[in-house]
Amino acid sequence: MAFEIKQTPPELENDKLSLTSKILGPGRLVRMAERLRENNQQIPELNFCAISDEGMIGGIAYWPIQIGPTPALLLGPLIVNPLWQGKGVGRGLMATSLAAAEKLGHELVLLVGDLSYYSQSGFKIAPAGLNCPGPVDESRLLIYEIKPGIAAQLSGSVSAAR
Numbered sequence: 001m002a003f004e005i006k007q008t009p010p011e012l013e014n015d016k017l018s019l020t021s022k023i024l025g026p027g028r029l030v031r032m033a034e035r036l037r038e039n040n041q042q043i044p045e046l047n048f049c050a051i052s053d054e055g056m057i058g059g060i061a062y063w064p065i066q067i068g069p070t071p072a073l074l075l076g077p078l079i080v081n082p083l084w085q086g087k088g089v090g091r092g093l094m095a096t097s098l099a100a101a102e103k104l105g106h107e108l109v110l111l112v113g114d115l116s117y118y119s120q121s122g123f124k125i126a127p128a129g130l131n132c133p134g135p136v137d138e139s140r141l142l143i144y145e146i147k148p149g150i151a152a153q154l155s156g157s158v159s160a161a162r
Contacts, residue, residue: 067130112137
């Protein structure tokens with residue numbers, strides 16, 4: 001079961017949206033992360049998909065945000081077709097996109113997710129007290145420091161990039 005990871009070409013964006021809707025359902029639209037995506041533009045250079053002979057089987061996107069005065073990226077959603085889960089698709093998308101983010105000079109990534117999964121890619125719980133645009137379980141608010149130590153300066157409101 002082979003797959004390839006590549007930047008998502010414009011002609012596959014609808015496939016990615018369909019897969020996202022199928023996997024995450026309409027409930028995703030009321031979550032805190034969705035507030036940060038509203039009226040925001042994903043970063044094309046960090047928009048990746050996983051393709052197999054069956055078509056699109058996964059995808060990942062990033063959005064520009066700020067945590068107080070600190071620029072950051074919002075990761076999400078990360079989606080993988082359930083038939084392909086546990087086969088390295090998500091880890092591959094994470095590794096490829098985080099390396100690309102570092103190459104582009106980004107320093108910090110934020111996401112809402114399961115620590116037991118994302119810690120395998122280096123994520124840890126975000127500092128307490130960040131002011132998010134909606135309810136969020138603080139044990140699921142995670143960060144990845146591309147620039148080591150940057151989390152020490154985090155405080156304030158999490159918002160779409162200005």
